[in-house]
Amino acid sequence: MNTDLHISQADARPMYLQIVDQIRARIASGEWPAGQELPSIRALAAAIRVSVITVKRAYLDLESEGVIVTRQGKGSFVADSGRGSAASARLQQVLDGHLREAASIARQLGMDDEELEARLRSALRTGSTP
Numbered sequence: 001m002n003t004d005l006h007i008s009q010a011d012a013r014p015m016y017l018q019i020v021d022q023i024r025a026r027i028a029s030g031e032w033p034a035g036q037e038l039p040s041i042r043a044l045a046a047a048i049r050v051s052v053i054t055v056k057r058a059y060l061d062l063e064s065e066g067v068i069v070t071r072q073g074k075g076s077f078v079a080d081s082g083r084g085s086a087a088s089a090r091l092q093q094v095l096d097g098h099l100r101e102a103a104s105i106a107r108q109l110g111m112d113d114e115e116l117e118a119r120l121r122s123a124l125r126t127g128s129t130p
Contacts, residue, residue, distance in 0.1 A: 004047075005018075005019060005022045005044070005047075005048050006018075006022070007019070007049075007050060015050050016054050016055075016057040016058040016061070017058075019044075019050075019054070019055060019058035020058045020062055023038070023058070023062060023067070023068075024091065027067060027078050028091045032078050033078060034078050034079065034080045035077055036077065036078045037075050037076070037077050038059075038068060038075065038076040038077065038078065040075060040076075041056050041059060041076075042055075059076055063076070066079055067079055102116070102120075103116065
């Protein structure tokens with residue numbers, strides 16, 4: 001498992017949210033499949049040079065969202081990543097928010113629906129990834 005997460009001091013988001021977002025992205029992409037064991041809180045904290053409390057908060061948030069499950073004495077694991085899972089639902093909410101924002105910006109620029117759809121199709125063809 002690649003645990004190479006990157007924490008940026010320049011990022012305005014708290015460190016635990018950076019961890020949450022990166023773990024969510026790895027799970028959603030399939031890089032970390034359902035059932036995959038996550039690094040221990042201590043191991044991840046040491047690897048990315050943050051406090052154990054920061055990683056613990058990230059794991060607790062992910063667990064409360066149903067993205068990961070923690071088994072006492074065994075560790076934390078990626079929860080079922082099926083299309084109806086909490087992780088997938090959360091990412092769909094994020095996508096919907098970005099699409100609403102794009103539609104709002106398009107309206108401010110005076111674009112009609114067809115022009116916005118054409119731009120989205122163009123972005124899909126170029127394979128733009130975050």
